[in-house]
Amino acid sequence: xxxxxxxxxxxxxxxxxxxxxxxxxxxxxxxxxxxxxxxxxxxxxxxxxxxxxxxxxxxxxxxxxxxxxxxxxxxxxxxxxxxxxxxxxxxxxxxxxxxxxxxxxxxxxxxxxxxxxxxxxxxxxxxxxxxxxxxxxxxxxxxxxxxxxxxxxxxxxxxxxxxxxxxxxxxxxxxxxxxxxxxxxxxxxxxxxxxxxxxxxxxxxxxxxxxxxxxxxxxxxxxxxxxxxxxxxxxxxxxxxxxxxxxxxxxxxxxxxxxxxxxxxxxxxxxxxxxxxxxxxxxxxxxxxxxxx
Amino acid sequence: xxxxxxxxxxxxxxxxxxxxxxxxxxxxxxxxxxxxxxxxxxxxxxxxxxxxxxxxxxxxxxxxxxxxxxxxxxxxxxxxxxxxxxxxxxxxxxxxxxxxxxxxxxxxxxxxxxxxxxxxxxxxxxxxxxxxxxxxxxxxxxxxxxxxxxxxxxxxxxxxxxxxxxxxxxxxxxxxxxxxxxxxxxxxxxxxxxxxxxxxxxxxxxxxxxxxxxxxxxxxxxxxxxxxxxxxxxxxxxxxxxxxxxxxxxxxxxxxxxxxxxxxxxxxxxxxxxxxxxxxxxxxxxxxxxxxxxxxxxxxxxxxxxxxxxxxxxxxxxxxxxxxxxxxxxxxxxxxxxxxxxxxxxxxxxxxxxxxxxxxxxxxxxxxxxxxxxxxxxxxxxxxxxxxxxxxxxxxxxxxxxxxxxxxxxxxxxxxxxxxxxxxxxxxxxxxxxxxxxxx
Numbered sequence: 164x165x166x167x168x169x170x171x172x173x174x175x176x177x178x179x180x181x182x183x184x185x186x187x188x189x190x191x192x193x194x195x196x197x198x199x200x201x202x203x204x205x206x207x208x209x210x211x212x213x214x215x216x217x218x219x220x221x222x223x224x225x226x227x228x229x230x231x232x233x234x235x236x237x238x239x240x241x242x243x244x245x246x247x248x249x250x251x252x253x254x255x256x257x258x259x260x261x262x263x264x265x266x267x268x269x270x271x272x273x274x275x276x277x278x279x280x281x282x283x284x285x286x287x288x289x290x291x292x293x294x295x296x297x298x299x300x301x302x303x304x305x306x307x308x309x310x311x312x313x314x315x316x317x318x319x320x321x322x323x324x325x326x327x328x329x330x331x332x333x334x335x336x337x338x339x340x341x342x343x344x345x346x347x348x349x350x351x352x353x354x355x356x357x358x359x360x361x362x363x364x365x366x367x368x369x370x371x372x373x374x375x376x377x378x379x380x381x382x383x384x385x386x387x388x389x390x391x392x393x394x395x396x397x398x399x400x401x402x403x404x405x406x407x408x409x410x411x412x413x414x415x416x417x418x419x420x421x422x423x424x425x426x427x428x429x430x431x432x433x434x435x436x437x438x439x440x441x442x443x444x445x446x447x448x449x450x451x452x453x454x455x456x
Numbered sequence: 457x458x459x460x461x462x463x464x465x466x467x468x469x470x471x472x473x474x475x476x477x478x479x480x481x482x483x484x485x486x487x488x489x490x491x492x493x494x495x496x497x498x499x500x501x502x503x504x505x506x507x508x509x510x511x512x513x514x515x516x517x518x519x520x521x522x523x524x525x526x527x528x529x530x531x532x533x534x535x536x537x538x539x540x541x542x543x544x545x546x547x548x549x550x551x552x553x554x555x556x557x558x559x560x561x562x563x564x565x566x567x568x569x570x571x572x573x574x575x576x577x578x579x580x581x582x583x584x585x586x587x588x589x590x591x592x593x594x595x596x597x598x599x600x601x602x603x604x605x606x607x608x609x610x611x612x613x614x615x616x617x618x619x620x621x622x623x624x625x626x627x628x629x630x631x632x633x634x635x636x637x638x639x640x641x642x643x644x645x646x647x648x649x650x651x652x653x654x655x656x657x658x659x660x661x662x663x664x665x666x667x668x669x670x671x672x673x674x675x676x677x678x679x680x681x682x683x684x685x686x687x688x689x690x691x692x693x694x695x696x697x698x699x700x701x702x703x704x705x706x707x708x709x710x711x712x713x714x715x716x717x718x719x720x721x722x723x724x725x726x727x728x729x730x731x732x733x734x735x736x737x738x739x740x741x742x743x744x745x746x747x748x749x750x751x752x753x754x755x756x757x758x759x760x761x762x763x764x765x766x767x768x769x770x771x772x773x774x775x776x777x778x779x780x781x782x783x784x785x786x787x788x789x790x791x792x793x794x795x796x797x798x799x800x801x802x803x804x805x806x807x808x809x810x811x812x813x814x815x816x817x818x819x820x821x822x823x824x825x826x827x828x829x830x831x832x833x834x835x836x837x838x839x840x841x842x843x844x845x846x847x848x849x850x851x852x853x854x855x856x857x858x859x860x861x862x863x864x865x866x867x868x869x870x871x872x873x874x875x876x877x878x879x880x881x882x883x884x885x886x887x888x889x890x891x892x893x894x895x896x
Contacts (some may be wrong), residue, residue, distance in 0.1 A: 421852050
């Protein structure tokens with residue numbers, strides 16, 4: 164059976180693509196090229212003195228031990244947030260997929276946090292965990308643990324990881340639930356009749372059939388952790404204490420906008436862009452092979 | 457939006473028709489970063505100026521926090537539509553100064569506009585921060601404050617201390633904080649906001665110690681940081697020691713920890729004198745303030761404190777008659793009655809000697825002594841090379857690096873000595889980078 168429609172000539176397809184290409188060029192390629200150009204310049208904040216310095220911005224970054232530390236922090240942060248939010252969301256989705264009383268309310272409540280803006284989420288969490296005034300922090304202290312995200316880097320990192328995870332669970336939950344509901348009941352029921360336990364059904368039937376969703380969410384979550392957690396970090400820790408919660412994207416903001424060092428900031432965003440493009444490419448190349456569509 | 461413009465336009469038209477028959481008013485854009493009660497002060501000052509004459513109209517607009525406002529101004533300059541007046545916080549001073557061509561120095565502005573302008577009428581510790589070494593004013597000081605020590609009088613009573621004699625020296629602070637801690641303030645005997653402003657910048661000026669060479673950067677961008685001296689090291693080492701049992705407890709880099717004083721958690725708290733409005737509104741206990749403590753064995757201490765806050769920069773590339781309006785506005789702001797109003801209503805420091813003298817002789821400080829504390833600190837002694845102020849490029853990042861190192865020391869990741877040396881070395885790297893950018 165022939166599925167494809169064949170058009171004669173090449174002008175019509177290109178014409179149809181044109182609006183999309185225009186949008187991509189204006190909103191992605193043009194700003195990206197500006198960033199690449201800026202990363203080769205040394206310029207004061209006002210743009211009065213500009214000189215072309217080739218790769219000096221890059222070489223300075225790679226000579227800076229702090230930059231590697233920020234990369235490490237970002238890596239740890241990414242693995243923790245993506246891992247936690249994916250596994251928790253999957254657990255919640257599998258539970259919600261069962262026929263339980265009040266499933267509608269349960270689902271709605273789980274989706275709510277997604278509607279909260281990252282900065283607001285950050286402020287919410289700060290209110291709970293602020294060492295001297297926060298309700299939760301007082302509880303933790305009452306139990307005899309010392310809790311001080313203002314000075315203790317691990318406490319601060321835990322805090323931003325928790326807030327970022329909480330924020331992302333809803334999104335993942337939504338997709339997992341949709342994925343679960345599209346799995347044919349007959350397959351699962353057949354396995355159940357054959358005597359497969361719920362755990363076995365999950366690992367051998369549900370998860371493989373869910374793999375396209377898992378793959379998609381891994382890609383989206385990595386992008387989320389790299390870029391969208393900025394608001395949470397800015398509201399909660401501003402990258403502190405002593406850079407313990409500074410991720411790559413926060414450093415771009417800090418050096419460029421607050422520090423006025425546009426060249427280095429641009430160089431960092433180019434590196435970040437390459438990293439995320441590379442990471443996504445790797446995911447498509449290697450993980451997608453194991454996905455059964 | 458269109459309706460709003462139309463409305464504004466027609467009101468303006470009506471106003472022009474009614475008041476000034478001939479010439480149209482010249483608009484002067486003023487971008488600022490003040491909120492709440494301080495925003496009201498800005499709006500009222502602009503209103504009063506607009507009513508006092510018919511040729512110019514000052515239009516204030518709020519552009520977000522200090523960093524946002526500065527960035528908005530810079531972005532607008534790059535796009536060719538900068539405001540006439542831009543409020544910039546004191547840490548942005550070196551960046552603005554280095555941007556020759558983007559700014560118009562205030563002394564040049566006043567001279568060109570033919571406005572009467574006497575630099576000696578202003579308080580030197582305040583204007584010195586924003587002037588060249590020759591005393592030429594570069595930007596116009598607007599809201600200035602200094603560090604003072606706020607204390608909880610009720611807590612002092614509870615700990616058996618005299619609420620009317622706050623500690624004068626650091627050893628006294630440590631001893632009293634221990635007593636306060638024993639009296640129930642177990643999480644925080646004393647603390648401070650603005651980690652580096654209080655513990656490095658003000659500390660150095662108050663003890664007549666240099667932060668860097670070249671008069672703390674005022675004499676040139678080739679300045680080198682030198683604040684890893686034994687006195688500052690001892691101070692940091694003591695704080696690290698006291699952090700262990702929470703006699704001292706760190707409250708963060710900016711002023712977000714100030715609530716720990718007003719909530720009654722920290723009975724002694726060093727922060728800006730501008731904290732006054734907040735304390736008056738929120739503290740449910742008797743409070744007072746006192747000058748910053750000092751180490752009595754450091755010769756020359758206490759010297760004088762330095763200021764924080766913001767100043768008004770005039771942006772370059774505007775028309776001569778617009779500059780004339782800006783100059784007239786600055787003359788208006790310098791008027792003794794306006795400065796007195798600004799000082800007494802907002803708690804910011806007056807910038808002219810006359811305004812200070814008049815407030816003093818009116819007996820105002822008898823009622824509100826806490827508003828004079830920062831002025832007493834600023835005028836304690838004639839400023840030296842170490843206490844005129846500081847002017848380092850990349851100051852926002854410098855403060856951040858210093859905070860990081862203080863945090864590393866307080867959390868025990870590094871020794872105080874290592875942290876202080878690293879703060880200096882890493883800071884110097886940034887200073888060289890700034891020097892390279894501005895001298896190319």
